Amino acid sequence: MVGRETELEDLKTLIEQSEKVVVVNGLGGIGKTTLAKRYLAIHNNDYDHIAFIEVSVDEEKGQSNFISAVANDPIIHENLGITLNPKLDETKRTRLIMNGLQQLEGNNLLFIDNATGDLPTSQVTLPTPPRWKVLVTSRVRLDQFALFALDSLSMEDGKILFEKYAGKVDGDALEELLELIDCHTLTIELLAKTYAKSLTMKNVGELVDYLKSNQLHHERLAKEITSEHANNKEITAYSHLLSAFILTDLTDREKWLLKQFTVLPPKPLTVEFLFDLLETKIGEEQEELSDLLQSLHKKGWLQESRRQEFFIHRMIQSILSYQLEINFQDSKNLVEGVTELLSFDQAKDNPIDKFQWVEWGENLLHWFKHSSEPEVFSLMNNLALRYQDLGDYQKAALLLEETLDSDLKNFGENHSTVARTRSNLAVVYSYLGDYQKATELLEKAVESDLQNFGGNHSTVARTRSNLALSYLDQKDYQKAVKLLEKVLTSDLQNFGENHPTVARTRSNLAVVYRKLGDYKKSIELHEKALEFDLKKFGESHPKLATRRSNLALTYQDLGKYQKAADLLEIALASELRSFGENHPNVARCQLNLGAVLINLKEYQEAHKLIERAFKIFIDRFGASHPDTERTKGWLDKVKGLLAGK
Incomplete structure (x- = not known):
């Protein structure tokens, strides 16, 4: 042992x-x-x-x-x-x-x-x-x-047990495998023996792939092995794991609840959170759900933490995925609940708080992505927007493209839902550098919104704002400024002076004024937006970094390099806290700060920052993306300065 x-x-x-x-x-x-x-x-x-x-x-x-x-x-x-x-x-x-x-x-x-x-x-x-x-x-x-x-084995003991049966293997792949099965003792033994007996599997990474794609039953894993747990009879890993978890002593309602735990990440959940997520009504429904949780805990299917949270072991979750018939109708409330958790209210939410629910959305999409239910496409839309916040624009685009296809089939060309999805997809295309595609989608979206809502509606203003930014990307500053001035007038009528939407529009308009050389107006609008957002959201909100970065660029154009550098250093620290080292927002901030430091003749530090930004853009977007090309230009410039050219 x-x-x-x-x-x-x-x-x-x-x-x-x-x-x-x-x-x-x-x-x-x-x-x-x-x-x-x-x-x-x-x-x-x-x-x-x-x-x-x-x-x-x-x-x-x-x-x-x-x-x-x-x-x-x-x-x-x-x-x-x-x-x-x-x-x-x-x-x-x-x-x-x-x-x-x-x-x-x-x-x-x-x-x-x-x-x-x-x-x-x-x-x-x-x-x-x-x-x-x-x-x-x-x-x-x-x-x-x-x-x-008795809990799972430690990671170290899990490695020793696997290698006892399979010999020395790649440590990183084995660690990933053990994390997937949560160091479940029997599964470690069965998979190690299966791997050792296989003549075709070249590495443990292949086992990881089978587990991730729910293919324990794959013919390549159907090796006859023996285990003391099976009284040393010839078995396969899949058949024996199924026999270790028999469902026939469970009621239909217990199976229904286990289905919910099967399609979610295996994380501890409070009873109150489950009530909300499953839209369980007060009274008998909540009492029944509490009883079901206690019964499944007593029978060994769920575990309970000291904080009275219930969770499912990863291996039970994996086995249940083979034994239970998972269908959308059983988990409809769950899909709607997670979709709501992934939704974002510009007026009050911090996108960072939403990132914890991305894994939940991904899990549900794994199970129901082939469903044609509208609730699934709503989930895809919200998940795509969170991918956008995370800087994963390719993933966001793929989901929104699917959502748009579905919306067109279900609602037709001029429906407001189609316009909303077009607008969301266009924003992602802009981040990916495809400005022409973005503009085409946004012009269609504005046309639909005008027909559906009229010229002064907030939805029209939002879509026009996105279109203006697309014109800005294409350097059509006159079109951009005309649209944003209309949007600001509309926003002030709809929301009043002190509203996040008004602050956002002022900030966007300030960027265009800077491009047009109207620095006084630009600084005035930037400072108003920054002051409002600071009071409304506080220092920890990512909006503040964006506002400071944009204001800094205006100071840079005016030759106030130290003032610009001070703002960008605060903004960069904020972006790093919010998104980590490899986010496009971080790269943009590093590039901007690097450019300012060149003007301050701090070439070594500028080179470090611009080189980091270039690596992020190359990894994320490739060499032909506008951000990558722009950064390459600055990188060549600072290298030349360092070389004395």
């Missing part, structure tokens, strides 16, 4: 000190029986008598029965010298066996393997101290006994 030395010592202490039955509790395949048998092997001579009862599971019924296991065990009858009357029912025969055990002198141990919820029974009394200690393994929580919780 690999690892578990600490657990063995703790188990020994609990058995010695507890007057209760000791239950090694954990999910199927985690190593409960192996730990208990190892304890017996080490401490065999500490006991005068050891009795072993295995409670096997009826795979057709999905049930096990302690009384039946004892009553029909010929070995324990023979060893106790008890001749049982076959006419006696199983309960009476089990009582005779337990009474026989109780009469034995000495320090004794009864080991019951794989017990289920029928073990605590008023019909039969287990042997008791001081003559007997009772050790039980069970995936069911038997709360009236002394529980010894």
Whole structure:
């Protein structure tokens, strides 16, 4: 047995000190029986008598029965010298066996393997101290006994166990594999033996790919292997893992709830959060959901943290994906709930707070991306916008292109939903440097919005604002300024002086005024927008970095380089905190600061910043993107200055 030395010592202490039955509790395949048998092997001579009862599971019924296991065990009858009357029912025969055990002198141990919820029974009394200690393994929580919780292996022990069966393998790939299966003991053994037996798998990375794509049943993994967990019979990893988690003792409602945990990331969830996410109504519905959670926890399908949060083990989640029929209607409320979590209100939200839900959206999309339900495309739209915030414009474009196709089929050419998706997709195309495509989509979107809402509607203003920025990208400053002046007038009418939308439009208009050389107007609008956003959102909001960067560029044009540098240094620190080192926003800020430092003759620092920006743009967009080409120009310039040219 690999690892578990600490657990063995703790188990020994609990058995010695507890007057209760000791239950090694954990999910199927985690190593409960192996730990208990190892304890017996080490401490065999500490006991005068050891009795072993295995409670096997009826795979057709999905049930096990302690009384039946004892009553029909010929070995324990023979060893106790008890001749049982076959006419006696199983309960009476089990009582005779337990009474026989109780009469034995000495320090004794009864080991019951794989017990289920029928073990605590008023019909039969287990042997008791001081003559007997009772050790039980069970995936069911038997709360009236002394529980010894057994968790997954540590990462280090997981690596040792895998390499025990498969030999030395690539460490990074193995670590990724172990993370995917959450160091589940049985799965490590089965996959390691399968990998070792395969003549075609070249590396552990291939195992990782099969797991990620839910292909445990793939023919390349169908190698006949043996495991003590399967009584050393020839098995396949897939078939044995399925048999380790039998669903037939679950109600339809319990299966429904497990489906929700199967399609979400395996993270701890509070009961209140689940109520909200599943739109569970107050009263009987919430009471039922609470009961279902407790029942699944007791049966070993869900785990509960000390903070009363429920979560599912990754391997149970993986096995359930094969055993349960996952369909959209079962999880419709869940899709709508996560879509709402991914939504963004410009007037109050911080995009950084939304990034935690991206994984949730991705998980749901994995399951339902082939569904034609409108709720799925709403999810795709919101997920795409969060990809945009994360700077992953390619992913955003792919999702929005699919969404637009669906919207056109469902709503027709001039529907407001189609216009909204066109506008969102156009913004992403602008980031990708395809300004012509962006403009074409936005002109269509503005036309639709004007027909649907009229000239003074906030939706029209928003779409016009995006179109103006597209004109700005194409250096058509006159078109851009005319549109944005209209947008600002509309925004002031719709929202008043102190609103985030007004601040955003002022900031955009200030950028255009700078391009037109009207620096006074540009600075005035930038400072108004910055002042408002600082009061409204605080220093930690990414808006502040954008506002400062744009204002800095105006100061740069005016030759106020130190003032520009000070603003850009604050902005860069903010962008790094918000997005990390490899985001396009960070690269843009590094490039702008580098350009200002060139003017300040700080060439070494400028070179470092511009080189970092260039690497980000190359990695994200390739060599032909406008941002990459612009950065390359600045990089060549600073290299020349450093070389004295």
